[in-house]
Amino acid sequence: MARAAVLLALALLGSGCGVFTRPVDVYMRAGWMVANWNEPRAFPPRANVCMEEFCRRTDTARKYVGGRKGYTSQVHYRYCPEHSPHFVATGSRFDGFFYFVYWGSAFIAAFGYVALILFLPVFGVASLIGKARGREVDIEGPATVVTFVAFAINVAAWLMFAIW
Numbered sequence: 001m002a003r004a005a006v007l008l009a010l011a012l013l014g015s016g017c018g019v020f021t022r023p024v025d026v027y028m029r030a031g032w033m034v035a036n037w038n039e040p041r042a043f044p045p046r047a048n049v050c051m052e053e054f055c056r057r058t059d060t061a062r063k064y065v066g067g068r069k070g071y072t073s074q075v076h077y078r079y080c081p082e083h084s085p086h087f088v089a090t091g092s093r094f095d096g097f098f099y100f101v102y103w104g105s106a107f108i109a110a111f112g113y114v115a116l117i118l119f120l121p122v123f124g125v126a127s128l129i130g131k132a133r134g135r136e137v138d139i140e141g142p143a144t145v146v147t148f149v150a151f152a153i154n155v156a157a158w159l160m161f162a163i164w
């Protein structure tokens, strides 16, 4: 079981699709979209951004990524002329399972990043108040709020990623 997990982790990292850098790209992409919302040269209406990480070209076309060609399992993503897919592609139905695990892992990693960034000040403030009062401060309430906010931010960024 542990060996399978290690192999899966290596496959995710080695595939070049970047399970830990993808979340950073998803958030930066969301920020870029907000910044260029009314900028038709950078982000034309109905345009799709290249699937390559950290690429913001919108002159994209559908390219075959993986899965069994001609069947439901075949997957296409949009790429600019400069980039092509480098996801794991065995040409079988296994690819779909891999993408499912990959996007799921990237989503969870993205949630973790935002939650961590939001939690740090909460812990900092709580420990300062705790020191001033001379006892531990209960942060269950703020922690719940932070978790919800982090989840909402994550879902919003991924929705933008999925649509454009």
Ligand SMILES: [Zn+2]
Pocket (backbone or CB within 6 Å): 050, 051, 052, 055, 056, 057, 079, 080, 081, 082, 083
């Ligand atoms: Zn590109």
